[in-house]
């Protein structure tokens with residue numbers, strides 16, 4: 001694997017899931033990352049991504065350097081030809097080239113601004129690192145995707161699945177803030193490649209981009225979508241159509257035990273952090289239906305298999 005910036009960088013999904021599950025059950029003695037350094041750059045907050053990826057790198061024998069770019073680094077300029085006489089002190093051309101000398105892999109978290117759809121869809125931060133760094137780039141959640149999370153989710157569904165072809169529902173849920181579509185986008189992309197009965201449910205006005213949804217069924221009636229579901233993946237995202245907006249929604253879309261009644265005693269997933277009693281009710285998060293903690297544990301093995309494959313390339 002030369003890089004991991006999107007789900008499309010995986011060409012053998014089944015085998016990478018198998019390998020990740022193998023790493024989880026048995027960590028190899030041979031450390032493929034010995035003498036190598038992972039640099040992680042955060043433009044946004046993180047708990048899981050930061051710590052699980054650090055843990056994964058260390059399990060492979062790597063050294064890890066972490067920087068909260070916005071807090072500790074120089075403000076970066078990403079525009080080519082910019083006259084840098086304002087607040088930006090360093091251009092990505094120098095920053096990425098310098099970092100490439102210190103690191104064997106550079107991993108970047110950069111959420112969308114959610115104001116300018118075209119700018120966000122151009123993935124200007126992630127792609128600038130790709131353009132100007134000379135080492136592989138890993139996406140730690142970008143403007144349009146969170147592929148490490150989606151690989152984790154695929155591993156988790158395989159691990160918990162008890163039926164031949166599970167019904168998996170991605171359900172939008174309310175949130176007070178405007179959040180990226182990134183987690184939902186990558187989840188959709190990975191589910192489209194698994195042998196599952198996949199349905200997305202969201203209110204009108206919250207349909208994901210058509211180039212992401214493709215021919216996946218979208219059901220605007222949440223109750224109907226939940227019928228016989230084996231997995232319910234809950235996530236808020238801001239509107240794609242009215243880009244970055246939080247729209248008024250008539251019905252309450254929180255996922256609680258009452259709504260799970262129609263399901264096949266569904267396992268409930270969320271990438272975390274989750275706002276209790278807004279997105280998912282306590283009666284679900286504190287029940288055996290919720291598998292969010294086991295899901296978060298798999299972040300380590302998704303990161304480990306990705307870093308391993310990059311190091312072996």
Ligand SMILES: NCCC[C@H](NC(=O)CCC(=O)O)C(=O)O
Nearest residue numbers: 141177179180182183271272273
């Ligand atoms: N990486 C996991 C989710 C990150 C982000 N959530 C958030 O920003 C939630 C913040 C809050 O609840 O205030 C998102 O939805 O993409």
Ligand SMILES: NC(=O)OP(=O)(O)O
Nearest residue numbers: 046047048049271272
């Ligand atoms: N799920 C996830 O990416 O969590 P963090 O935002 O805490 O890294």
